[in-house]
Structures are given as structure tokens and as C-alpha cells.
Amino acid sequence: MRAATAPVREIALVDTPEILSSPVGRIIEEHHNDRNDLIAMLLDIQDAMGFLPRFAMEHVATSLEIPITEVYGIATFFKYFRLKPPGEHQCTVCTGTACHVRGAARVLREFERHLGIRSGEVTDDREYGLETVNCVGACALGPIVLLDGDYQGQVTASKVPTLLRRLKRSAEKKPVAARSEAAA
């Protein structure tokens, strides 16, 4: 067991400005502060904020009167939940069985090399995020890559630079609001 050297940190209680300005309180109310709705609550919070900030998880745990470990356990169990802010443009490489046998690992390596980040990370300028998923339900088109939610089929390592260039160009054209709408 670790020694008690770290200062004891107060759990964020209801009225910090961070929480008042976020939709967390409203979302919890919409779900009637019901523990059975925990996953739905976390989903709504992620949809509203793009990820699950720590204060939001702490606030949920405090309002539902459950240990924060329970919320953290669920948030780390499901791949869908993000604990860190995503990149402005999210590259999702499918590494499910079908994509894997068709060389998803090579595609992923190529993305990692070009973006200079590992899977699950975001570039320093928060512009690009890279992640893997285990199936996007379009195995016949594998290996699949999702660029800001757009399906790209039969991707090979050599196509990666082109895809990234195209992503950059289309991102410059589209205004931010339209992009987040498309992602939703």
C-alpha cells in the first residue's frame, strides 16, 4: 500500500463554477439522479462535452452517492468512453479480426508514424487524435479507417498520407460547427 504522502484532495462538490457552467448537473437531473442510468448519463455527458472530464465523473459519483471507483470502472471498461479530450480530427483504425488479417496493424503503424503519436493519444496541437476500435461493422471493406466519422474502406499503408492530406483539406473547408454535427 502506498504511503499517505499526497495531500487529501476535496471531492468537487455541487457548486464549483466548472460544474455550473457545464451540462453535467442538467444531465444528471434528466436521468432523475438514478444509479441505474449511470451509463446513459456518462454517454450524455460525453456527447455534450466530447469526453468525460474528471470533475464530471466526480460530480456524478457525489450526486448518486456511489464510490467514484464505480464510475471510473465503467468509464474505463467501455471503449467508447474517453477520459481525455479528443483531437479536433479523430482517426479511428479498425483492428477487428477481419481488418486485422487484412493488415490493419500496418495501417495503424503508418498513422502512428505520420502523426507522431501512439494509438489512444492526441497530437500536441490537439489537431489529430488516433485510436483503435475492434469492429465498425463493415468487415467486407476492411481494413477500415474512420476519419472524423467517415468510412474509408480497403485502406493500405501506402494510402495513409493521401488520406491525411484529404482530411486536412476537408477540415479547412468545413466550418467547425458543421463538423461536430457530422460527427454526431
Add this chain to the structure above:
Amino acid sequence: MSTESVTLTIDGSRMEVEIGTSLLEAARMAGIEIPTLCHMEGLSSYGACRLCAVEIGPPDKAKVVSSCTYPCEEGLQVRTHTPRIVNARKLLLELMVSSTPSSKTIQDLAAAHGVTQQRFRPENEDCILCGLCVRMCKEQMMAGAIDFAGRGPDRRITTPFEEDSEQCRHCGGCMYVCPVCMLRCAGPAADSTLCGGCLIACQMPVNTAKIA
């Protein structure tokens, strides 16, 4: 016994137990030894280690279930030491020894169950994800400072956000119940392979009942 009871047969002997009793509890009441790692009286059953596996149903349609989570049913036939069960336990223990070779509890259990070979690469983990510490913390210490996080190969026991938890009172209950970190095996080559050397090398008694 009251009307709230069921009659079942465990290893050929009929017994009557209260409704809601688990097969494991019933068998232990009857004096039948079933090995467990993730079960502890006073904590809820979790069914993680699977060592308490027993066979239920008629022999030709037998099903293997974990006895700690299976409630007694009227007329149920239970067999606790068939070859199938003994083999399953041996395999489980072989796997556990290879993942945590430095645990004396697990090395002893493996020795007691006649595990004599080691076909898996030793990994020197320090956790078998039995969840005893999690339940201890939540149910007995009322703290809930640790829990499982992640999934699949990333599954681990941790505090929220991997840092010191305010809920933790440093009671040590989690370490007290841990089958891996409480007793260390330092027998011959324990960190790389099967030890089983207690009777010869350590001169320490094997702390589990020897099972035929």
C-alpha cells in the same frame, strides 16, 4: 428444518439445506473440501477463480458450474471430485501458478492438487483479479477505494484515476485477503516455475487440505 429448505445430493449423500445456500456452503457443511481462492465468508460470492467448480445434473448431461455462486436446488445432483472437475482445477492452478509464481497460497494449492507440470510461460504478475480486495474494501471496510478498471488484458485493480484515494484509510484489509501478496513463495525457482517444494525445502506445512 423449516419449509424454506431444499434437498439435494452432494457426492452421493442427501442433505437438506436452507433456500439460498450456495453449493459451496452446502458442501462445506457436509465436510466436503472444495478449494477456493476468491471466496471468503462475510464477503459476497464473485465466482472469479473458478476453482470451486463442481459438476451438477445427471452424469450423462453434467454441467460444470462454480459452486460459490450456484444456489442449491431441489433434487440437484452434485459431484465435487469427478475426473473432469479434478482436471479442470489442475489446469486452472497450472495457469494461475504461471501467472503468479511467487504466491505461496497458489503454489501450495497447486502442489496439493498434484500439479506436476508447467506448460505455460511464467509471467510474474502480482494479481489474479480475484476481486477479494475490492469486496473487502467495499463490503467490510465500507470504503470502496479500489475497484476493477479497464477490460480484457487491461483489466486491473486500481484507485480512481490511478492516484491515492481519499476513501482509503490504509487499513490493509486488501492486502490481508490477497492470495498473491500475503504469502510469498521463496522456494526453489519459485519465480520461474512450479515450486511445490514446501514439504522438502521449506519444511513448512502445506496450508491446504490435501485432496485425493
